[in-house]
Amino acid sequence: MMTGTEDGTPVRRGTSRRTLLGAAGASLAAGGAIGFGASHLAGGASGGTAAAEDPIQRTYPFRGEHQQGITTPAQDCLFTAAFDVTTDDLxxxxxxxxxxxxxxxxxxxGELVGGEPLANPQAAPKDTGEAWGYPPSSLTITVGVGPSLFRTADGVDRFGLASRATTVLAEGMPLFANEALRAQQSDGDLLVQACADDTQVAMHAIRNLTRIAMGTAALRWTQVGHGRTSSTSTEQETPRNLFGFKDGTVNVKAEDSEAQLAEHLWVQPEDEGGDWLAGGTYLALRKIKMRLESWDRLRLIEQEEITGRDKRYGAPLSIAEPTESAQEFEAPDYAAAVHGRPAIPEDSHIRIVAPENNGGARMLRRGYNYSEGSDALGQIDAGLFFAAFVRDPRVGFYPILDRMTRSDAMTEYLQHVASGLFAILPGVGDSDTMFGQALLGTKGSGAAPSGESTSGAGAGAPDAG
Structure with a gap:
């Protein structure tokens, strides 16, 4: 496989993954999850400073207060998978x-699963091999748990976790107007998000985790995303969605203050479920099919009025004649008028979802464009795999989505076809041996650790104002 240098000269993808970080892999193979190289622990909270500037060679710290793949600068490729747990044994x-x-x-x-490949040709390899020799490619892996892990739809508490479920999880995601959800592409007991700057590296991650899960958990659904639709770092250029507009201009960014991230993103110790979820967050997923053919027939002025932004530069329509991309970040003036009408229409997308019009609520968006061939009508089957990380979706997501599905002019060109709600577990600590150790306890310790559960719909919810 080939890639290119900055001047366009083709080069091989990079040094061997085993050569690149062989010491770390050997440590893992010998000592399990705890024996990881100190150089990778030095980064602190996951998603922090990268180990290298080249995104193909870059790695991110795995252990820390928060999981990687949230505030990490959004990569180019996504492979997300949800699993149903098939065992009842904790x-x-x-x-x-x-x-x-x-x-x-x-x-x-950047290592193969299991370290060095098996020398015995009669045994199944520990790693599927399709990323053998590939560089790390900024791969991040993020794991979460769904409401059904705590209690199934028919009320069964399989693992003794029902008392640990937060109100957010117990209530689940509410229904919204104009949705047509497909059950087989929604929800799940477990979620894994793999993001990378190489599609095959992300695919390799999900494939190997699926293989490891065999007999314990089975795939429920998967989603591949190509091309991010949000920036999670101020150093990233705002990308475009499949409607051709810049998307996520006012997104929560990794560089926001700790106070802002605490308010809008991270579950706090005093929140409901804080005994096992502090440092984690909630992830609301929506698969949104975009009616591209209908959209493409609209006049440019109609597209811009529906969106509320200039298509070329991304500037809000309150700027009469934008001339540069920097104007994208100028604050919209919702009081501005043109010929007696609001410059930014009342039902435009940016007005409907703007934080200042939603009690200051913000979320960290990490969505991706997707395309899945054509449908039975011969139209392109494509859209947005929307992902919102938020401290409390009842405050930071549900009210905004409700307004959007009822009042946003863009809704005419969208169809929500799948949905999911997951608690994204806190980061893996230096001494942890598993994802979600504070929730599940340790292997062989009997019942899951108990914790006081705060009841009531408002428990632990951040102030919307």
Missing amino acids: DELRGLMEDWCVAAQQMTA
């Missing part, structure tokens, strides 16, 4: 989360 679930933790740490470091 120790088997713990074992899966341990095995996933070891494999994820190896793969995000």
